[in-house]
Amino acid sequence: MQTQTVSPAKRSKKRPSKKKRAKKKKTEAERADRHALYERAVQDPATDAATLAKLYKSLRKKAPKSLREDFCGTATLSTEWVKGGKSRTAFGVDLDRPTLDWGIENNIGGLSTGAAARIQVIEGNVLDATGPHCDVTAALNFSYCCLKDRKTLVAYFRNVHRNMPEDGLFIMDVLGGSETMGEDENRHDLGEFTYRWKQHFFDPLTHEMRCSISFYFDDGSKLAPAFEYDWRLWTMPELCDALEEAGFSRVHRMWEKTDKRGNATGDFFEPKRVENQESWWTYLVAER
Amino acid sequence: MDLPGGGTLMAKPKKSKGKGKGRAKPKKKTIASRADRHKLYQAAVQSPEADVEFFSKVFKDLRGRTAKSMREDFCGTAYLSCTWADSKKSRSAVGIDLDQPTLDWGREHNLSTLSEAAQRRVQLVQGNVLDGLGDPTDITCALNFSYGVFKTREQLKRYFEVARERLVDDGVFITELYGGFDAIIESEEERELDGFTYVWQQAEYNPINHHTLCHIHFRFPDGSKIRKAFTYDWRLWTVPELRELLIEAGFSDTKVFWERTDEDGDGTGEYVATEEEENQDSWLVYVVGVK
Numbered sequence A: 001m002q003t004q005t006v007s008p009a010k011r012s013k014k015r016p017s018k019k020k021r022a023k024k025k026k027t028e029a030e031r032a033d034r035h036a037l038y039e040r041a042v043q044d045p046a047t048d049a050a051t052l053a054k055l056y057k058s059l060r061k062k063a064p065k066s067l068r069e070d071f072c073g074t075a076t077l078s079t080e081w082v083k084g085g086k087s088r089t090a091f092g093v094d095l096d097r098p099t100l101d102w103g104i105e106n107n108i109g110g111l112s113t114g115a116a117a118r119i120q121v122i123e124g125n126v127l128d129a130t131g132p133h134c135d136v137t138a139a140l141n142f143s144y145c146c147l148k149d150r151k152t153l154v155a156y157f158r159n160v161h162r163n164m165p166e167d168g169l170f171i172m173d174v175l176g177g178s179e180t181m182g183e184d185e186n187r188h189d190l191g192e193f194t195y196r197w198k199q200h201f202f203d204p205l206t207h208e209m210r211c212s213i214s215f216y217f218d219d220g221s222k223l224a225p226a227f228e229y230d231w232r233l234w235t236m237p238e239l240c241d242a243l244e245e246a247g248f249s250r251v252h253r254m255w256e257k258t259d260k261r262g263n264a265t266g267d268f269f270e271p272k273r274v275e276n277q278e279s280w281w282t283y284l285v286a287e288r
Numbered sequence B: 001m002d003l004p005g006g007g008t009l010m011a012k013p014k015k016s017k018g019k020g021k022g023r024a025k026p027k028k029k030t031i032a033s034r035a036d037r038h039k040l041y042q043a044a045v046q047s048p049e050a051d052v053e054f055f056s057k058v059f060k061d062l063r064g065r066t067a068k069s070m071r072e073d074f075c076g077t078a079y080l081s082c083t084w085a086d087s088k089k090s091r092s093a094v095g096i097d098l099d100q101p102t103l104d105w106g107r108e109h110n111l112s113t114l115s116e117a118a119q120r121r122v123q124l125v126q127g128n129v130l131d132g133l134g135d136p137t138d139i140t141c142a143l144n145f146s147y148g149v150f151k152t153r154e155q156l157k158r159y160f161e162v163a164r165e166r167l168v169d170d171g172v173f174i175t176e177l178y179g180g181f182d183a184i185i186e187s188e189e190e191r192e193l194d195g196f197t198y199v200w201q202q203a204e205y206n207p208i209n210h211h212t213l214c215h216i217h218f219r220f221p222d223g224s225k226i227r228k229a230f231t232y233d234w235r236l237w238t239v240p241e242l243r244e245l246l247i248e249a250g251f252s253d254t255k256v257f258w259e260r261t262d263e264d265g266d267g268t269g270e271y272v273a274t275e276e277e278e279n280q281d282s283w284l285v286y287v288v289g290v291k
Helices: A008-023 A034-042 A045-060 A076-082 A097-106 A150-162 A236-245 B037-045 B048-063 B079-087 B100-109 B116-120 B153-165 B239-248
Strands: A066-070 A089-094 A119-123 A136-139 A169-176 A184-189 A193-203 A208-217 A222-232 A250-253 A255-258 A264-269 A280-287 B069-073 B092-097 B122-126 B137-142 B167-179 B187-193 B196-206 B211-219 B225-235 B253-261 B267-273 B283-290
Touching (some): A045 A136, A236 A280, A255 A280, B037 B211, B079 B092, B079 B116, B100 B122, B137 B153, B239 B253
Parallel strands (some): A066 A136, A089 A119, A136 A169
Antiparallel strands (some): B211 B225, B253 B267
C-alpha cells in the first residue's frame, strides 16, 4: 500500500526488479509436484501389486481380491490394485489429508468410474482398526518405521491382526544392510530430475534414523528436502518377534532371487540363511 | 575385529577339546601343540582389571556405596571373578558356568594364584545361569556376549528376569554388546599379540534373524595354528532390543556406556553414559540394568 504514495523516482528505481520478477520464469522446482516426483522416483505400484498377489496366491492357492493399504499416501498402490480386475477392491488409510486429496485427484481420478468406485480412502490412524477385513493388508515404503516404540509397533500389528480375515496376509517391506545403519547418500539421474536419498543420521543405541528425499533439476533449482523421515529402523528379527507377539501364527522372511549375474529378478523365496549386503529391501509375509 | 579399548572381546570357552594328543610323529612339538587355548584367550580378549574398575565406578555412581559381591554369569575360567575378589578384602565373587573342565582350568590357573583369604571369597559353581544359583549379589555381570546363546526374546527375557531376581534390592546388572558396520558382515580380523596372532572370524552373519557364527583362531610364529579354538553360535542382539528386554524383565532403568575417544579417534578405555551416538565400523558398549 505504501508503494502507491512513493515518489516517481523511487518507483522507477523499484520497477526493474518488479519487472524482473514478473518476467521471471518459474523454476523447474517451483513447477514440480513432489508427489508426482516421488511416485516416479521410488514407487513401482504395478510391480508391488503383482508381487502382493503372487505372495498371496502362493500361500493361499487363490487370487486375492481385497487390499488394505496402510500408510497409503497418494494411494497409488490401491489404484494399481483395482486395475487388476473387476473383483478387486482397495481400502487406503493415511493420516495426511492433503496427500490423500492429491491421490484422489491424480490417481483415483484417472480411473474409470467403475474402478474408482472400488477404492475407498480414509483419513485415519492405522492404530485405530477401522474398515473392511481384506485379503491382503500392506504396509509398504517402510512407513511403519515412524512407530518408534516397540509397544506402539506391537499395538499396530495387533490391530492389523484383529482386522483381517482368517486367511488374510499382512505384507510389509523391510529395509536393511550394513550401510543403511549410517550416514549415506545416493543419487539417481532420472532424466528430467535427479533423485537423492540421504541418510543424515543413524543412532546404534536406539536405531533411530533421520533421512530425506530431495529432487534436483537441470536449471539448478531443487526441492531439498522434498520429504523427511524420522524413523526407527526396525530389523527383520525385531519385526518377526513383534508380529508373533501380536498374534500372527507364522511369519515368512522373504528374500529376492538374483540371476547368475547377481541382478534382482523380482521373484521372492524364503531362505533359511542369506549373506548380509550393504543395502537390501525385502518383504515379510505374516499369516493371521 | 579391532574393538575399542582392545579389551574383552569374546566369550569364554565352552568346549574343552583335547589338544596335543597326537604324538604319532617323533618330531619337535609345534607351538600350537604346546599352547593352552584358555591362556591365549585370556591374554587376547580379556582385561578384567578394566572391568573391575568400571563396575566399581558405575555401582558407586548409581548407588552411592561400594559394590562388594559380584556374580559372574558365563564365567568360564573365572578370570574376572578372581580379579574382583582380589581387588578388595570386602569383595566376594560367585562364578557360574555350564562347563566343568573350563571351571577346573580357572581354579587351577586363576584362583590358585590368589591369596588363601581371597580364594575363600570366590565360589565357582557348575550350573545354568537360568537357575539363579548362589546368594543375591550387588552386581551380576554377563560379559563377552555369551548371552547371545539365547536366541529368542522369550529366552533372553527369562535370563534377565532371573538375573534381576538374584540381585540385592539396589543391585545392578552389567552386560556388554558389540556392533557397528563391521559386526554384521562376514569377515576376518587379526591382531598381533605377544608370541601369537589372534584371529577373530565372523564366518556367518544372517540378516534375516541376526544369527552369527564366529570363531577364534590362534596362529604362531612357527606356522602352527589352533583353528576354531573357540566357536560361538549367537544371535547378535541390538542395543534397543537389550534395553527393551531389561525393562520388560522388571529393571527400573537402563543405561548405555560408550567409550570415549581421543582427538585421533582412538579409544581411551573410559566409558561414559550416553543417549545418542553416531554409528561406526566397530564398537563395544556396556549395557546396565538398574534394579
